[in-house]
Amino acid sequence: MIAIDVRKQLGPFTLDVRFQADSETVVLFGHSGSGKSLTLAAIAGLLRPDAGSIALNGRVLFDVARRIDVPPQRRRLGYVVQQLALFPHLSASANIGYGLGGWRRADRQRRVDELLALLSLQGLGARVPHQLSGGQQQRVALARALAAPVEALLLDEPFSALDEALRADLRTELLRLRRELRIPVVFVTHDLREAYLLADRIAVMDAGAVLQFARREDVFRRPASRRVAELTGVSNVFAGHGDGEGRVVVAELVLRATSDGAAPRGDVDIAIRAERCNVRRFDPAGVLPENCYVADIVADLAFGNTHTLRFAPVGPGPAVEVEMASRPYEVLGIAGRTRWVVELPADDLHVMPR
Amino acid sequence: MTNPAARYGRSLTPSLASVFATPALLLALFVAVPLVALAARSVNDGEVLDRLTTPFVLHALRLSLVTSTLTLGLALVLGVPAAYLLARARIPGRRMLVLLVELPMVLPPTVAGVALLVAFGRRGLIGGWLADRGLEIPFTTTAVVLAQLFVATPFLVRTLQAGFESVDSLYERVSATLGMSPLRTFWRVTLPLARPALLSGAVLCWTRALSELGATLIFAGSFEGRTETMPLAIITAFESSAGLSGAVALSLILLAVALALLLVVRVAIRQQPLDAA
Structure with a gap:
């Protein structure tokens, strides 16, 4: 269960986001500049809100009133940024095992192999990122985010750089992963079809605010306002x-x-x-x-x-x-x-x- | 991943090549001829090889290697954090700090020597306070290291600062979300990604320390075995009865050391796992 309720002023832009979700996929949907990525950054602890709170499975990650701000390295979240940011000096395996610093060598190796298999990356572990295709880099980034036990997965337009065929494959893979993981997934996209395919619930964002947060069918069939209707392609x-x-x-x-x-x-x-x-x-x-x-x-x-x-x-x-x-x-x-x-x-x- | 330079290779317009070839060749000759002369002279002059093993030369060589390595170590300990802060921290007066780092690079070393002397000398700004506590720095080996540190550290800091600036901070943020503390992130991500800058900065710093003369002469003097490093020893030899032959022997050693270092670093930088992407 993830619950977020935060506000942040960034110059003329106001981010004002509130939603909560169980072990399901929430898609933050909106145009670029609507505050989707900022919301993820706030959950991950890379953006400090001015007010509000963020809780994950009953654990308070952030609360202005109680002066709680858990640093990103202790939030136990898997976060894939849009640019992927695979460490260029490390092999795919080392990238995936990066967050497993405290593990015994054998355990770490086993976990990395497991993830390589899970994401169909067998045989590619020794390659460095620039020797991997876009889709492979994407999967390595996903594996890296999932390596250590995480309580939620945050994905920021992870498929945006890929061609349509690859996107379809990875979406299918993500749907499968989600069934296995049983953790909240927050997925950012500006692609309407992708939003509908992956979402249990959709948060429609515009100019920093959540205009509607509802089950995906409801957002599509029963938009809350003219603006939501326009944004969702009515x-x-x-x-x-x-x-x-x-x-x-x-x-x-x-x-x-x-x-x-x-x-x-x-x-x-x-x-x-x-x-x-x-x-x-x-x-x-x-x-x-x-x-x-x-x-x-x-x-x-x-x-x-x-x-x-x-x-x-x-x-x-x-x-x-x-x-x-x-x-x-x-x-x-x-x-x-x-x-x-x-x-x-x-x-x-x-x-x-x- | 395809950039125009890669697609067209290092192509060169032939007509431009013929125009530029002459000055480039002149420059190459200008650098090569003295170096060849040095090597040739040492081969022809039987005395030179004998001089290589005199206590005078060995003292100077040992002192040079020890002090310049110490300088590099100190420069790394103090300079790596400084370079990172200058690259990342949004602090007031950052421009002034950058200027402060750059100043010793453009300052004549003799000026640096005078400045060090009036700071750490027995009647200096803090030298007096130190002297009262039994710590006298001028004309000691410590003074040699301090003189080298003063003139050489900026080369490390400036190079490394540029290196850190070119590391996208997104990597550091991603590292944090993967459970790494900021310090571990620095060791495992930031520093490795800035490795080429670290290497070239360290080389610049070390070689600058090795060739330090002006500041050392004024602040540390020229005492055999204590403050007389190779560059100082070359002058001593040159002015002594041995004359040019002595200077040639010492110069040859420094040349060999510099050349070896350059090759080692070239190899080290090439072994960087990758520099693309």
Whole structure:
């Protein structure tokens, strides 16, 4: 269990972070400069907060009020920095065994061999860092951080320097490791897909603050605010008005919204992810079902396996972006027509108080 | 990892090479000719080899080796921490301290000798206080070491400071998160990463100490077996009846020592596990 609640003023920038997690993976997600790395540095003891406290498994690592500030070397954390910082003068094995200074030689050797095997680095122990590939360096850094018994693992964009194929491998490896380790993992990334894949919980960070801390599904489906929705890649956020009974008016169109059970009243923001919107054939003689409206395609961006369609409303209703897999795109014959009916399913409309 | 220099090699434009070759060759000759002359003279002059083993030469050689090595040891003990602080600490007056370190490098050694004498001399600033307690420094072997320390330490400190500055402090922070105390981090990470600077700084310091003349002459005098180091002995020999032959013998020894040292250090630096990355 890790609990952090700290504040730090750095010039005009205020870091104000609070969250806690059990033996699960927390992803700190946000743009660069949002304070993710600073948060890790504070947990690791490399950045001294102005106020607040940090506790790990009931052990207080930092507490301004009680004047506790455990130095980094006694925090028992595995920390992989973004630059990796493998010691260039030491072999991979010596890097991995670096933190095992007090161990007997034989024990240390056994532990290093164990980690080399765990991270598929057999036979590379004698190499120095610059003789290793990016992915291998990455794994050595991870092994080094895990060598001594640690109570939490902190990973700062560890895969950012790698190509996509390697990233996928290492993510899989990390998911496996996490199941074996059963310790809190705090993972920093600005990659949305990576965040979702690895996280149990996501802390969405912006300008030094945690905007939302929740289970990953909730962050994606039920963003706490317009800003969170924007940061987590929700393409459609509309301004609207709630009637307090589960209906909202957006651009003169009345929509039913049931996604959260709550029924806010007054000014609200309504979010729906592009891939949750439906497109139906337009029948001039037909009656429009609930949550449907007529719109014209104004842009069609092909991404190979998906299409992103931009719709402009013909009558009432908001302009909307719809993402569609290439198969339904072809079956429906999207390319052949301009005018369609857009459906915003009530279950996927997320209403946020403004 | 691919930098342009590596990709293009050490390429050289031929026309520029032909222009630059002449001055470069002149310089090489200018340095080589006197050294060859020294060696040739000692071979031709039968007396020279006999002189190598006289007590006078042996005393001077032993004193030079002992004092310069002591100086290097003291310089390391005092200079390594100083260099690290100058490289890392954000202290007020850091620029002034750097200036203080650099000053002895540009000061004529004779000035250093005079300064040491008025500080540690019997009527000096603290020499009087020391003399009252039975500690007289001027014209002793201690004075030789102090004179060398004064002029030679800055070479170690400045070189090593630059070396420490080039070590990314991220390594030190990572070392801390791996459970290492700051002092162990220094021994295991910072100092090894600054090894090339440490070696070249130590060599500069040691050779400067070995060749020290001006400050020693004024502060320690020239007493055989006590303060007369090799450079001083060369002057004594030169002014004696033996004349040039004596000086040649002593010079040859110093030349051999310097050459051997240079080779040892070259090998040591090349054995650095790696310098890339």
